[in-house]
Amino acid sequence: MIILDALLQGILMGLLFALVALGLTIIFGMMDIVNFAHGEFLMIGMYTTYWTSLLLHIDPLITLPASAIVGMLLGLASYYCLVKYLLRGPMIAQLFGTFGLMLFLRYLAQFLFGTDYRIIKKGLLVGKSLSLGSFILDWTKLSAAILSLLAFVLVYYLLHRTKLGKALRATALNKEAASYMGIRTDRMNALAWMIGGGTVGIAGGLMVNFWYVYPTVGLLFVMIAFASVAMGGFGSIKGAFFAGVIIGMIEMLFPVFGHLIGWDFLGPHFKFTLVYFAYFIIVVFRPQGLFGWKH
């Protein structure tokens, strides 16, 4: 029973991890850039929902579009002001460029909001839970998981069923050939950053209902997102989805198993260590990930 409960909680959390990883994998798939600032985008999405709902007295669920829009604008701004120029340089410059962006956003948040831990306390769903027999699910997590699924379906539809999505995928596969076909690759890149920023903004807006926000919250999530993306295969949307869910389950099941077999020292402190370790094992033994299609 305790295992089933942990499994369920893990799936809910995993769906959110997957939503965070979605933006990262789209951006990576498009232009081979690892976005270190992704976790900071999440943090800004969290702060946006927090402040709009607090200052305007609106329910945190209704302010989600604000987070999405802020995320999209942030993605666009990062692309046009920084990433466009980074693309000309070597890989190491790209890594450090997005790392600089990460530091900048983190300390900007610290400058503006201080280092306090903040969480939404009032809201339609906050603090309420749904009991299904002996399982108790928080409505905040449940709604987050449902919206994450919805976002995945939408992005999948956009990429695989529309003309725009075809253009995006063509750019990802071969930039030069795509530009010969009349696709404006520069705009496609910007679009990828916009989608990436928007999805992670939504994830942040959902997460702040049950997770404290503070300026350095991003690092943990960006590492989990890296692990999910690597596990699913860089650039694969399906992969990010399943890997996110798997990581969510590992994270919840691991302390439970440790407890059951009496290894309490493995406790919850190590649950994320295991995620990093899993990343290492996966990329070493299966570098293309579970669903890798590029590279």
Added chain:
Amino acid sequence: METLRDTFDFSDFSRAERIGLLLFTIFLLIFPWLGTGSFVKSVAIQFLLFSLFGMGWNTIGGYGGQVELGKAQYVGIGAYTVALMMVWWKIPFWVSMPIGILIALGYSFIIGYPLFRLKGHYFAIATICTSLVLQDIFINWKLVGAAKGIELPIHGHPDFLYMQFKSDTYYFYFIMVLFYVAVFYMNWFRKSKLGYQLRMIKEDEEAAESLGIDARWCKIKAYSIASAFVAVGGGFLAVYNLYIDPYSVMDLDLSIKIALMSMLGGAGSMWGPIIGAGFLVPLDRFLGSWLGGQRGLIGVDFMIYAALIMVVSAYQPRGIWGIIEQFRRKGT
């Protein structure tokens, strides 16, 4: 014999560079006697320490072209070895530091073997992951002080065996000696067989392999050399601060700073890491003490720092040394 000549032979550098090095050496030698305050002295010590780290990173990251972002774990290994041996068994610094280097070397071979199956982004993130795993273990390991860290026993009198002094001047000269050992080593390294092999691998790995170079083995060797450098610095950090915890010696920020300074100065060049550290360490410290103390401006120093990183990465990825070389080529 030839090794010795290569080590001390700086003749292939331009005259300006040799004079610069000489003046810089003289400046360092008289630096503690210029009436500098303790803050400036500590900045200078940090600069030399980060130059040492940077030169180590430069072997694998600069000459080898591998984006390595996990050097902090070796700082931690060096620092913890020295600190723990001193606390548990009262082993002097001069014994525990070489042991720390050996542990770092062994660990780097174990980790490096699977790590160098990877390339590019996969490699970069994997190095971060290994470092974070080790940090997490140290944060939770009660035996080594867990998150609280360890304090070294303080000796009342200056002690050369345990490298404990009241005045920063001694530490300054000690790290300066280590710094020059590193400079001479790097001078040999860039002309060594491994140095040439690494540069070939950086240019074109497949071509290098077709010429019979075992790319993976070369990278592992360079990685271990870098780790040894960094472990020496870690050992110094332990006796200098007399207190270490997993957050101060194993943090991701430290790994990134090490790599960043080399890149900013110019990765893959002899003077790049030194210039980078000479630029960033004082900037970091002075901005921090100037802005960090004022209310309401917390974090602005890091924002300036971050903006600088972004501008350099976007416009001059070859770093400050790249700019200098560009000007020089225009001049001739």
